[in-house]
Amino acid sequence: MKKLSAVLATACLALLAASPASSQSSEELMSYAVRGNVPPGYPASYAAIVRAGEDEGRLVIYSTTDADLVAPLIADFRAMYPRIDVAYxxxxxxxxxHRFIAETKLGADTADILWSSAMDQQAALVSGGYAMTYVSPxxxxxxxxxxxxxxxxxxxxxxxxxxxxKKLLPANEVPQTHADFTRLLNANPARFKGKVSSYNIEKSGLGFFLATQDAAISPEFWTLVAALGKAQARLDLTTSAMTRKLSSGETVLGYNLLxxxxxxxxxxxxxxxYVFPRDYTLVMTRxxxxxxxxxxxxxxKLWIDYLLSKRGQTVLATASRLHAIRDDVEGENTAARLKQTLGASERPVAIGPALIGYLNNQNYRDFILQWKKALSGS
Known part of the structure; x- marks a missing residue:
């Protein structure tokens, strides 16, 4: 767990002000020192939300996004609303x-905002009545x-x-499809013993979600899981952990990284x-x-509007280096550019009630059991 310090946020703000992501003049930035100042293009009535948010003076965010990537977003948000402290x-x-649900049921202090890459869990919270309804400008x-x-x-x-x-796996052996990945491991399991990593889907909600999406797209997914088992794949909780092992040479291959x-x-x-699989590339959203x-x-509400705004999405794509979703944000890290790169292999995951099915207790247990059996070769 990481908490974003005020020192880090201040440092990121200084960097952000000098970057292309910040298109505001010093006069515009200073205007946010005025209490209840409304962002450009918003209705005058929005001032009531701004003032109420400033009176609350605090925002608590639980998120799966690495704190160092979020720092520029928080710094820019606080440049707009300096009276609101952010706990991340x-x-x-x-x-x-599970923490949010437990805290909510106990009536304890908990997050105002939840921002997660585990799309199914977020959808379950919406379906379960935990989410605020808000029509954003x-x-x-x-x-x-x-x-x-x-x-x-x-x-x-x-x-x-x-x-x-790249130093341990020749370019001509790099798998380009899910079937290639399976064939490479099955051709010589001893060669890759302990040298492959993927998510531990029992402990990582994102890992579980990605596995269920794979299974829904391709019946050959279970053959791939069996190949991971033969290679005694290392099971991790985060992409960051997997990339560290790849960089150090502890592992050679990684499956389903962000x-x-x-x-x-x-x-x-x-x-x-890294490669985008040519047969299909899952595309998820936070x-x-x-x-x-x-x-x-x-x-x-102010955070929702900020993160959905062109300003917030521009910071997200440039300083935070995540792919912006808005059509009017330009650059390398955008949905439009990614669509061009992936072409027919793109498999975006839609948000909605269909995401929730595998989180049913019995469905969840059955999927985990099938995954364990495939890994063990039984």
Missing amino acids: EDLNSTELY EKARFPAWANWKDQGFATTYEPVVFAYN GAYTAQKAASDDSLG ILIASKQAGHPNAA
Whole structure:
């Protein structure tokens, strides 16, 4: 778990002000020192939400997004609303989900905002009545498919990749499809014994979600899981853990890593490579919801609007280096650019009630049991 310090946020703000992501003049930035100042293009009535959020003075966020990536977003948000302190907790997806539910049921202090890559768990919270309904001023400018019931909001557009150590795996052996991945492992399991990594789907909500999406797309997924078992794959909780092992040479191959994190690591590490699978590349999103019982509901609304705004999405794509979802944000880290790269292999995961099926207790247990059996070869 990580908490974002005020020192880190201040440092990121200084960097952000000098970057292309910040298009505001010093006069515009200073204007936010005025209490209740309304962002450009918003109705004058929005001032009531701003003032109420400033009176609350605090925003609590639980998220699966690494704290260092979120720092520029928080710094820019605080440049707009300096009267609102932000408490940010970087949690594993499963911990986030169960902790929030437990705290809510106990009536304890908990998060105002939940931002998670485990799409199914976020959808379950919406379906379970935990999410605030809020019609954002950004709704008309955002893709219709990215909004579910004005309670769940898609915020990013992120591919799922294979990763590998370029110094340990020849280029002509790098798997380009899921079938290639299976064949490579089955051809010589001893060669890859302990040298492959993937998610531990029992402990990682994101890992479980990605596995269920694979299983829904391809019946050959279970053959791939069996191959991972033969290779005695290392099971991790995060993409960051997997990329560290790949970079150090502890592992050679990684399956189902988040593309944004992997690309960022690869940019500074010439030993790390990655591919978008050519048969299909899953594309997921980080779903944003506000708690129905938020202790700081107006500050939560301000964060939703900020993250959905062109300003917030631009910071997300440039300083945070995640793929922005808005059509009017330009650059390398955007949904539009990714769609061009992936072409027919793109398999975006839609937000909605269909995500929840595997989280039914019996379905969940059955899937985990099948996964364990496939890994063990039984």
